[in-house]
Amino acid sequence: MADWIGWFIAGGLVLILELFSGTFYLLMIAIGMSAGALAALAGANGPLQGLCAAVVGVLATLLLRRSRFGKAARRDAAQDPNVNLDIGQSVAVAHWVDGVARVMYRGALWDVELIPGSDTQAGQYTIRAVRGSRLIVG
Numbered sequence: 779m780a781d782w783i784g785w786f787i788a789g790g791l792v793l794i795l796e797l798f799s800g801t802f803y804l805l806m807i808a809i810g811m812s813a814g815a816l817a818a819l820a821g822a823n824g825p826l827q828g829l830c831a832a833v834v835g836v837l838a839t840l841l842l843r844r845s846r847f848g849k850a851a852r853r854d855a856a857q858d859p860n861v862n863l864d865i866g867q868s869v870a871v872a873h874w875v876d877g878v879a880r881v882m883y884r885g886a887l888w889d890v891e892l893i894p895g896s897d898t899q900a901g902q903y904t905i906r907a908v909r910g911s912r913l914i915v916g
Contacts, residue, residue, distance in 0.1 A: 781827060785815030806842050810835020857907040867905050869915060874898040881913075888913050 789811030796804035814831030822830065859865040864884075871879045871890060877898060879890045892898060893906060893916035903915035 780818070781824065782815045782818035785811050785818055785827065785831070789815065802842050802847055803839060806838035807835045809838050854907075862908050864905050864908055864913070868902050869905060869913065870901070871903055871915070872900055874900070883913065890915055892916070 789808045792804050792811060793808040796802075796808060810831045810833075813834035814827045817827045817830040855861045857865065867883075869881045869883050869888075869890065871881055873879065874892065877892045879892075880887050881890050882888075889912045890903070891909075891912050891914050892903075893914060896916050905913050906916045907914040
């Protein structure tokens with residue numbers, strides 16, 4: 779079997795593994811292996827093929843890491859509705875005392891704090907964040 783065929787088969791196997799993992803990093807390694815196959819097609823010897831595959835794979839991985847696809851979006855869990863299902867729900871506040879109130883929510887009394895700059899009138903408020911056992915509303 780020719781060297782380039784082995785490189786393409788190995789790259790295809792890594793590509794299949796990437797489909798199961800859901801990340802782009804194994805895709806970058808598969809691109810590097812494809813570069814090794816192209817070097818083999820060009821007539822390069824074994825060590826040069828491996829060097830070409832390694833350099834292209836590492837460069838592709840570094841470029842991915844620096845792109846927006848390589849960085850996980852970090853959000854504060856206290857304000858993330860995917861983490862805390864209370865965010866976005868409504869609570870009824872009867873009266874405020876210095877920007878703080880007590881409300882009945884989900885069968886229990888909760889401390890409620892108003893977002894700075896909001897108006898302290900009685901009414902319906904939306905939960906914006908949860909800090910410990912305190913609901914932050916606005």
